[in-house]
Amino acid sequence: MGQPEQSRDVGGQMPPKDTRDGEAFSRWYVAAIRRSEIADYFEPVGGTMVIRPYGFGIWENMQAGLDRRFKATGHRNAYFPLFVPESFLRKEAKHVEGFAPEVAWVTHAGGEKLEERLAIRPTSETIIGHFYAKWVQSWRDLPVLINQWANVVRWEKRTVFFLRTTEFLWQEGHTAHRTYDEAQEETMKMLDVYAEFAETELALPVIKGPKTEREKFPGALMTYSIEALMPDGKALQSGTSHNLGQNFARAFDIDFLDQDGERRHAWTTSWGMSTRIMGGMLMAHGDDQGLILPPRIAPIQVIIVPIPAKSEEDQTRVETAVAALLRELDGGGVRAEADRSDKRPGWKFNEWEMKGVPLRIEVGPRDLANDQVTLVRRESRAKEQVSLDGAPRRAADLLVEIQAALLERARTFREAHTATVDDYEGFQASMAERRGFLRAYWCGSAECEARIKDATRATIRVIPADAEADGPGACVYDGAPAERRVLFAQAY
Amino acid sequence: MGQPEQSRDVGGQMPPKDTRDGEAFSRWYVAAIRRSEIADYFEPVGGTMVIRPYGFGIWENMQAGLDRRFKATGHRNAYFPLFVPESFLRKEAKHVEGFAPEVAWVTHAGGEKLEERLAIRPTSETIIGHFYAKWVQSWRDLPVLINQWANVVRWEKRTVFFLRTTEFLWQEGHTAHRTYDEAQEETMKMLDVYAEFAETELALPVIKGPKTEREKFPGALMTYSIEALMPDGKALQSGTSHNLGQNFARAFDIDFLDQDGERRHAWTTSWGMSTRIMGGMLMAHGDDQGLILPPRIAPIQVIIVPIPAKSEEDQTRVETAVAALLRELDGGGVRAEADRSDKRPGWKFNEWEMKGVPLRIEVGPRDLANDQVTLVRRESRAKEQVSLDGAPRRAADLLVEIQAALLERARTFREAHTATVDDYEGFQASMAERRGFLRAYWCGSAECEARIKDATRATIRVIPADAEADGPGACVYDGAPAERRVLFAQAY
Numbered sequence: 001m002g003q004p005e006q007s008r009d010v011g012g013q014m015p016p017k018d019t020r021d022g023e024a025f026s027r028w029y030v031a032a033i034r035r036s037e038i039a040d041y042f043e044p045v046g047g048t049m050v051i052r053p054y055g056f057g058i059w060e061n062m063q064a065g066l067d068r069r070f071k072a073t074g075h076r077n078a079y080f081p082l083f084v085p086e087s088f089l090r091k092e093a094k095h096v097e098g099f100a101p102e103v104a105w106v107t108h109a110g111g112e113k114l115e116e117r118l119a120i121r122p123t124s125e126t127i128i129g130h131f132y133a134k135w136v137q138s139w140r141d142l143p144v145l146i147n148q149w150a151n152v153v154r155w156e157k158r159t160v161f162f163l164r165t166t167e168f169l170w171q172e173g174h175t176a177h178r179t180y181d182e183a184q185e186e187t188m189k190m191l192d193v194y195a196e197f198a199e200t201e202l203a204l205p206v207i208k209g210p211k212t213e214r215e216k217f218p219g220a221l222m223t224y225s226i227e228a229l230m231p232d233g234k235a236l237q238s239g240t241s242h243n244l245g246q247n248f249a250r251a252f253d254i255d256f257l258d259q260d261g262e263r264r265h266a267w268t269t270s271w272g273m274s275t276r277i278m279g280g281m282l283m284a285h286g287d288d289q290g291l292i293l294p295p296r297i298a299p300i301q302v303i304i305v306p307i308p309a310k311s312e313e314d315q316t317r318v319e320t321a322v323a324a325l326l327r328e329l330d331g332g333g334v335r336a337e338a339d340r341s342d343k344r345p346g347w348k349f350n351e352w353e354m355k356g357v358p359l360r361i362e363v364g365p366r367d368l369a370n371d372q373v374t375l376v377r378r379e380s381r382a383k384e385q386v387s388l389d390g391a392p393r394r395a396a397d398l399l400v401e402i403q404a405a406l407l408e409r410a411r412t413f414r415e416a417h418t419a420t421v422d423d424y425e426g427f428q429a430s431m432a433e434r435r436g437f438l439r440a441y442w443c444g445s446a447e448c449e450a451r452i453k454d455a456t457r458a459t460i461r462v463i464p465a466d467a468e469a470d471g472p473g474a475c476v477y478d479g480a481p482a483e484r485r486v487l488f489a490q491a492y
Numbered sequence: 493m494g495q496p497e498q499s500r501d502v503g504g505q506m507p508p509k510d511t512r513d514g515e516a517f518s519r520w521y522v523a524a525i526r527r528s529e530i531a532d533y534f535e536p537v538g539g540t541m542v543i544r545p546y547g548f549g550i551w552e553n554m555q556a557g558l559d560r561r562f563k564a565t566g567h568r569n570a571y572f573p574l575f576v577p578e579s580f581l582r583k584e585a586k587h588v589e590g591f592a593p594e595v596a597w598v599t600h601a602g603g604e605k606l607e608e609r610l611a612i613r614p615t616s617e618t619i620i621g622h623f624y625a626k627w628v629q630s631w632r633d634l635p636v637l638i639n640q641w642a643n644v645v646r647w648e649k650r651t652v653f654f655l656r657t658t659e660f661l662w663q664e665g666h667t668a669h670r671t672y673d674e675a676q677e678e679t680m681k682m683l684d685v686y687a688e689f690a691e692t693e694l695a696l697p698v699i700k701g702p703k704t705e706r707e708k709f710p711g712a713l714m715t716y717s718i719e720a721l722m723p724d725g726k727a728l729q730s731g732t733s734h735n736l737g738q739n740f741a742r743a744f745d746i747d748f749l750d751q752d753g754e755r756r757h758a759w760t761t762s763w764g765m766s767t768r769i770m771g772g773m774l775m776a777h778g779d780d781q782g783l784i785l786p787p788r789i790a791p792i793q794v795i796i797v798p799i800p801a802k803s804e805e806d807q808t809r810v811e812t813a814v815a816a817l818l819r820e821l822d823g824g825g826v827r828a829e830a831d832r833s834d835k836r837p838g839w840k841f842n843e844w845e846m847k848g849v850p851l852r853i854e855v856g857p858r859d860l861a862n863d864q865v866t867l868v869r870r871e872s873r874a875k876e877q878v879s880l881d882g883a884p885r886r887a888a889d890l891l892v893e894i895q896a897a898l899l900e901r902a903r904t905f906r907e908a909h910t911a912t913v914d915d916y917e918g919f920q921a922s923m924a925e926r927r928g929f930l931r932a933y934w935c936g937s938a939e940c941e942a943r944i945k946d947a948t949r950a951t952i953r954v955i956p957a958d959a960e961a962d963g964p965g966a967c968v969y970d971g972a973p974a975e976r977r978v979l980f981a982q983a984y
Contacts, residue, residue: 040623045575045610050623053568053638060569076545077552082612082643082659083537083596104575104601106612109658110647111593118537120574120598120612131532131542146545151574151643155602166601167574 014354016288019231020434026160029283032290033161036355038282047156047166051275054355057299059169059278063149065201065297066171066273069193075145075173080127082150083118088126091251095125098218102154104166120153125219125244125270128174129252136176136266138257143186144176152274162279163236163492170274176254176266180245183267187243190271191224194239197273202281203294203406204228205414206238207437207487209462214446217270221245227461227487228280229414233435235461235489236280241271285379285406291356292379294406295399302329302336302395303357305348307364314365321363321373321388328392334399353378358402359395379405420485427476427488431456437489439464441482443475452477458488506846508780511723512926518652521775524782525653528847530774539648539658543767546847549791551661551770555641557693557789558663558765561685567637567665572619574642575610580618583743587617590710594646596658612645617711617736617762620666621744628668628758630749635678636668644766654771655728655984662766668746668758672737675759679735682763683716686731689765694773695786695898696720697906698730699929699979701954706938709762713737719953719979720772721906725927727953727981728772733763777871777898783848784871786898787891794821794828794887795844799837799856806857813855813865813880820884826891845870850894851887871897912977916968919980923948929981931956933974935967944969950980 015031018024033039038055042048051059067077083106089096099122106118121127132144149171156166173190177183191208198204206226216223220242228236249255249265258264285292295301306322309315322338329336339348345362352360362374372385375394379402386394417436421427430438442448442460453459467484475482507523510516525531530547534540543551559569575598581588591614598610613619624636641663648658665682669675683700690696698718708715712734720728741747741757750756777784787793798814801807814830821828831840837854844852854866864877867886871894878886909928913919922930934940934952945951959976967974 040626042573042619042622044577044580044622045573048573048575050573051571053570056570057568059571076549078545078548079543079551079661081534081537081540081542082645083540085536088536101603104598104610106596107599108609109596110649117600118596127534130534130536134532153574157602169571 014288014290017231017286019233022232025232028286028288030161032286032354033282036291038291039161041159041161045166047159047164049159049161049165051169054299055278058293058297059275061297061299062201062278063171066197067147067149069197070147070171070173073145073189073193075147075175078146078148079150080121080124080131080148082121084121084124084127086117086119088130089119091126091129092219092247094247095219095251099123099154102156104153104155121150122152122154123270123272124148124150124152124172124174125248125268126252129248129254129268132174132176132266132268133252133254136254136256139178139259142176142178142256142266143182144174145186146175147171147173160279160492162275162282165275168275170272173269173271175269176249177268178256178258178264178266180267183243183245183269187222187224187241187269187271190269191226191239191241194241194271194273195226198226198228198238198277199407201294201296202277203296203403203410204238204277204281204284205407205411207462207464209464209467209487211462212446212449212460212486214449215459217242219244219247221247225462227489228277228284229417229437229489230280230283230492231413233417233490235437235491236276236283237461237491238277238280239271239273242269244268244270284410286356289350290354292406293356293358295358295403298356298358299335300337300355300357301334301399302359302361303348303352304336304338304361304363305345305352306338306340307345307362307366309365311365314368317368318363318365321368325361325363325373325388325391329395332392332396334392334396336395349376359398361391361395377402379409422473422476424476427452427458428456431458431488431490435490437461437487439485440476440488441473441484442486443478443480443482445475445478445480448475448477448480452488457490459491461487461489461491463487506780506782509723509778511725514724517724520778520780522653524778524846525774528783530783531653533651533653537658539651539656541651541653541657543661546791547770550785550789551767553789553791554693554770555663558689559639559641561689562639562663562665565637565681565685567639567667570638570640571642572613572616572623572640574613576613576616576619578609578611580622581611583618583621584711584740586739587711587743591615591646594648596645596647613642614644614646615762615764616640616642616644616664616666617740617760618744621740621746621760624666624668624758624760625744625746628746628748631670631751634668634670634748634758635674637665637678638667639663639665652771652984654767654774657767660767662764664762664764667761668741669760670748670750670756670758672759675735675737675761679714679716679733679761679763682761683718683731683733686733686763686765687718690718690720690730690769691899693786693788694769695788695895695902696730696769696773696776697899697903699954699956701956701959701979703732703954704938704941704952704978706941707951709734711736711739713739717954719981720769720776721909721929721981722772722775722984723905725909725982727929727983728768728775729953729983730769730772731763731765734761736760736762776902778848781842782846784898785848785850787850787895790848790850791827792829792847792849793826793891794851794853795840795849796828796830796853796855797837797840797844798830798832799854799858801857803857806860809860810855810857813860817853817855817865817880817883821887824884824888826884826888828887841868851890853883853887869894871901914965914968919944919950919968920948923950923980923982927982929953929979931977932968932980933965933976934978935970935972935974937967937970937972940967940969940972944980949982951983953979953981953983955979
């Protein structure tokens, strides 16, 4: 998508969400984010952006949904320093190799040149390793189950709202355990939490599984991820969970006196999900009218639009009905607002559709004469008249239906864009034409993996759980024996 | 308090909270924070610290209390970039003069030297001014009422847990208005929110009022603050609210087309409260046994300590009672935990007292034989036996009483340490001996203010609302006519 366009983005028609044309899709995405006041680029510092209140309201709901799940699985939040001394990054060889090129360095502070330059954290394994080494002395101190909500910085030349930004917001879980098995169990548990969160809250179906050696986190023993499919056929890595083995425990001396009196290195994990998946969710559900927000994370779930009346009596009736609806929806735990501005109803319909509010209630004098209001679903644009009294209950039910319909639609899209291929010509043609997920045999060689990427830009996203269902076969690239199919896609 | 001590802080007796001896008080504070696992210094980067889960749990409760109040007053959250280009800071002359000496600078990123160095935000007025200039076009776009939760960096040589750290967590509200009056109303409203929050949630009584020219925020028209008194007689500025006038609107071109067709500069405000007040709250309420947390922000409000029984039957009875209590307290919205570790009860009593848990319930076989349990208040150490059935209800009531008692105690302390002085010898003697707040006449001259500070380290904290109650008088320093008394103190 290249450099960000100018920020001033005047109104008018939304560009269509043409998913066969990558550039058109990119124009749609940028316009949808800007016009709905979700976010804005900060041109003076390439790669950075502001998350505006409407966008941050989504993130707050996402945070609440994740935080609840983390606490239910025994984790507690903490806050570690932003600054990572360069020597810390260097303690784990693969880690520094992976992150050093993306680091922003503080070299001067308080009017002086620093003795050692400080990285703005690109991730916190090293600084957390330092503290866990102090806090963990005995097997009784384990497990340590901590999460942090924070900003991190990884310098990027290209900018795409949420998907690729220099600074982003995320959570990073960091845990330490007595045994490999416990660390592995934690790694898989949090992968499952991510997948369930993505599907339940964001209506975003994901495929989970381990990464290949080439794609894993720098310093990890194993990396697992959840992968979503975007409307343009590209995959989005949406959350990762790493079994770090004893790599960071060795680098930072996280050791403990075990029950048998032996000193042992702890086994650690880390797992993260960021504002990136928010971008994926926005991409996935929109249409030519703009965004479509899943009700569970929509800051406004129901927008009430009063239709102006001609008589004063009717106008009072409209206003009374709007106030009553707001009160009852709020009492029922529905996030509802009324748009009482002096704009025309048609303008308001477009505006709130563009912003993706899942359900609209139109309250007009004609409907009210029959004690009715009109409900309009954003995702299907289906309309129905319901009684004024029954509207709050019906709205709550429809929100549940809309959430389910969005997940179902995304799942259907993904299935329609997942193909099984056994020949490399077919593989190349698929990647050139409609992309999507390709299930193909891979012999396990890093060279085949690299060559496929060079030729088609497709990478192995994960080795999915059903990888072995088809039994062994021949590598799609070099024909060598392959134990299983893996999941290929071009990726953001 | 000088440089931080070594982090490893072995157990044993807490140092006494001797508030007449500043160094002893400092030892108490550092030990209380460390041993209770609230926070830990990060020696490799002077001035930074980690907030551990028990401390972060307090901050989460504080955040929730503030966030609720911000939203109830019409504000919404957003997130602005961490990096502030140097040219932005320079746009407001007083602002850069105030902040430049404390800035941490990013000079290299992504493997290259940056063309312009970037400040890690010490505060966000400038970057927010840039965006408000884009977002505000017409009087219809006003007011803009946004808050941000973020980390900020101000390079400090000295470190004191929470009170003085290089990186800290805070919220910063930033609003833009059509008129001076609206901006002033907002400034005062948020000052009131801060004062009410400090007293209601933290049991920390504060005095509010405007700062002098010398003490105001760099770039503000007027700064107001809330000031709390610490046990060692020093004041702690605990939250500030600024009317920025049109200073930032002029520097960043935040202008709008007014109703009458004229273009005008907006009037802006900003207001912030940080982890600093958390330090103040911890200092204020502790005693020789350790911390005392106000129930409303305590992560654990009730700790249940089972007393081991000799017979298996009694042991089962204890366990059953503990489980029932936990369930009922939780159902009643009380944050309760049971300490089922294999430590001795006496050890647990000390541990949870040190951590400041407001109420302990002891569940032992002897009490249970009479269908009773023992409740122990942390702040007064008062004990009472209550029936097992009635314990959850009584615990909830006691938490309310404890919260009120802490506020009352802090208020009594403050009153006992607030004096009215009219002669400079008395002023100097008071500041040398027991510090505290001194109400004294001040003629309004910046020179008197500076000389008093040089001689006594006391500054004018605020000009309190009751400043004019005593009528005019003579300046405590030079005897010149003074309209009112102001509030002096040495400050953190």
